[in-house]
Amino acid sequence: MRVSKLFMSTQREVPSDAEIVSHQLMLRAGLMRKAAAGIYSYMPMGYRAYRKVEAIVREEMDRAGAQELIMPAVLPAETYMASGRWEKFGPEMFRLKDRGGRQFCLGPTHEEPFTEAVRDTIRSYRNLPVTLYQIQHKYRDEKRPRFGVVRSREFVMKDAYSFDVDEAGLDKSYLNMKEAYCKIFDRCDLDYILVDADSGAMGGSGSQEFMVKSAVGEDAIAYCPACDYAANEEKAPCPKVEAPKDFEMLPMEKIETPHVKTIEELMEFMHSEPTAFAKTILYNIDGKIVAVMVRGDREINETKLGNLFDATEMNLASFEEVERVTGAAVGFAGPCGLKEKIEVIADYEVAAMTNFIVGANETDFHFKNVNIGRDFTPDRIVDVRGAVEGDPCPKCGKPMSMCRGIEVGHIFKLGTKYSDALHCVYLDKDGKENSMIMGCYGIGVSRTLAAIIEQHYDENGIIWPMSVAPYQVIVVPTTSQDEAVVKMAGEIHDALEKAGAEVLIDDREERAGVKFKDADLIGIPVRITVGRKAAEGKVEYKLRAGSEVVEMTAEEAIAAALKEIETAKK
Ligand SMILES: [Zn+2]
Incomplete structure (x- = not known):
């Protein structure tokens, strides 16, 4: 062609x-x-x-x-x-x-x-x-x-x-x-x-x-490099975490945290790691307000949450709903002292936290040294966060990616x-x-x-695998003025086509540079360039996937291209 x-x-x-x-x-x-x-x-x-x-x-x-x-x-x-x-x-x-x-x-x-x-x-x-x-x-x-x-x-x-x-x-x-x-x-x-x-x-x-x-x-996927386990983020189960047995329960304190609403602001204000906080997020699930708690550095997985409730409709609670249930502005929700009796769900990791920080259900206040059992009791302790890098593989226990x-x-x-x-x-x-x-x-x-x-390209364009390439070989004569070049390029094209290959010949009146750029962009796996050395019977052979340019005879180039096509079939 x-x-x-x-x-x-x-x-x-x-x-x-x-x-x-x-x-x-x-x-x-x-x-x-x-x-x-x-x-x-x-x-x-x-x-x-x-x-x-x-x-x-x-x-x-x-x-x-x-x-x-x-x-x-x-x-x-x-x-x-x-x-x-x-x-x-x-x-x-x-x-x-x-x-x-x-x-x-x-x-x-x-x-x-x-x-x-x-x-x-x-x-x-x-x-x-x-x-x-x-x-x-x-x-x-x-x-x-x-x-x-x-x-x-x-x-x-x-x-x-x-x-x-x-x-x-x-x-x-x-x-x-x-x-x-x-x-x-x-x-x-x-x-x-x-x-x-x-x-x-x-x-x-x-x-x-x-x-x-x-x-x-x-889609985010959790997979195990050690075994063949892989699952969508919302399907990969997160493990239960054991709460420490011996620790000193410190007295719960209310602290003033003016204008501190996000975890980042809170971290800075309290000089603590995000793992010291439990976020409490309110959802409206089929008309019912539910409080969901995860560790400060984790995200709630809404698919897991929806499945827990067999939910048809689920949204973050509105500002009005948050204020009604917590008595505070958005950003200060917590499990202790809610104004309405609502279901409180804690992620496995939260259940293992000790002396942690939560919102105080009062604008500009948080509680510190909160402990489950003494200060509040979640209605359910469940797996409600998305899997993250390093979580143990549910099949073999090794860290997942x-x-x-x-x-x-x-x-x-x-x-x-x-x-x-x-x-x-x-x-x-x-x-x-x-x-x-x-x-x-x-x-x-x-x-x-x-x-x-998406998996086969570089900065110059597509790099088609041979199995799906629109054409398998492109023959590029560098000039249309030199008769030896034109003749040899035509012969290589015809020989390859006769052997059953799908071949392009770039016969346009364009500079060699333009032809190379286009050949790279459209990603034809094999390029045979016919230029100055045509008179000596020599051409340049290059694979789109590689950078090496090899000088060889026209016959060798034809054989190499056909071999490349044949190898890809196996
Ligand atoms: Zn594994």
């Missing part, structure tokens, strides 16, 4: 609205164009890379025995009504009406139509298990689409659904998908971790996420949530009706493409 004919435009400037590297590079390298917030078109170069990812996903799904089909993107409301998700999705669901006033949506996820299809097709245990999948556009009207295709409103997902007769069958289907996912992400050259996840809105029990490590990831990640895949054991709601049943050996046991398995295909870039 000639670069002069490519439908592509690269840009030197970093687009102002692109916050993360993959988004910036996808726009700069001309891989995609923005149509609206969170909605993108793929240009030929981007679409080639995208299709490589899609092909890897398809190959591994097929190899795992899953069968591909395709559902519509426009779906009738009734499909989502039986499961209750027509309401539950809320404003995230794109809704539309046809000319007759009938309601539809753009599919946000396809559990319901797959369940209906299986319900209407399969009757007997003899036809189970079955795993079906599609690679389809999905639509979610995100409140804040951002990061390019990482969080977009239209995106491509591979979604698969397994149907089994029992839990043991589901376990097997789940494991099968998990193994296929590992192969897919390995082939995409991604450094990922598999984490235990909160199943959130999907319901069901048992779910894991494939997270690509990235500083810009939206924290990182951020982009979720590229998610596997769930759904159980019978959808089969019950949509009456998806089979007849067993005895002719008895049973609900099918379901699993569902997603991969964000467009997001995977962005995640690959």
Whole structure:
């Protein structure tokens, strides 16, 4: 393919609205164009890379025995009504009406139509298990689409659904998908971790996420470098802490702390470490005010807190609520002397603190030398903080590390949530009706493409892994004036293409420097430069991932490029 004919435009400037590297590079390298917030078109170069990812996903799904089909993107409301998700999705669901006033949506996820299809097709245990999948556009009207295709409103997902007769069958289907996912992400050259996840809105029990490590990831992950344990911050359990047995309980004192509201101000005022304080934060959980205590250097994890109360609606208490319950301005709440009887929840760590500092429920005052049992008694002592660096691994006890990640895949054991709601049943050996046991398995295909870039780039641009590169080799003649150069570049291009490689030749009337910059930006794995030494039969061979430039003959360069492509397949 000639670069002069490519439908592509690269840009030197970093687009102002692109916050993360993959988004910036996808726009700069001309891989995609923005149509609206969170909605993108793929240009030929981007679409080639995208299709490589899609092909890897398809190959591994097929190899795992899953069968591909395709559902519509426009779906009738009734499909989502039986499961209750027509309401539950809320404003995230794109809704539309046809000319007759009938309601539809753009599919946000396809559990319901797959369940209906299986319900209407399969009757007997003899036809189970079955795993079906599609690679389809999905639509979610995100409140804040951002990061390019990482969080977009239209995106491509591979979604698969397994149907089994029992839990043991589901376990097997789940494991099968998990193994296929590992192969897919390995082939995409991604450094990922598999984490235990909160199943959130999907319901069901048992779910894991494939997270690509990235500083810009939206999820915080605790993982153990010593064993394979990893979990989302809100899923990683924090350990109980033993209270010291022998210590001197000092008399509780009220101290004046004028205008001292934050932990930082308090630390400075009291000349103490944050570990000497317990913060008390008030929440309104489903209409009830609750006081939640964590050590001064910790954060409350709201997912853990919400789960403790099985909360539907949870907010920080309003200023008025805080003043009503504590009798003080915001910033001075504490467990002793609350004006109203409310539930007080203490984190495990707080329960092990001694002679500590809390708010006095009086503006500009704190208590010091507070002790549990003598000065107050929490209603519950629970795990309510997020995991942090150094917390012991729940599996092996070694200190855990924290990182951020982009979720590229998610596997769930759904159980019978959808089969019950949509009456998806089979007849067993005895002719008895049973609900099918379901699993569902997603991969964000467009997001995977962005995640690959997040892990493969340098200051000059993208460094595509060979497996997903839009083209594998770029031949760069440094001039179009020298006949020997032009001829040799053409011959190398033709020979590589004949051997099955995907090759670009930069035949533009541009300076060599411009061509190199573009080749680096679009990230083609192998570059063969044909210049002054063409007359001697010599070219320069360079890998995008390395810095070494090697002089060799044209034949050697062709052989080296083909070998590079071949090696990447293994
Ligand atoms: Zn461990």
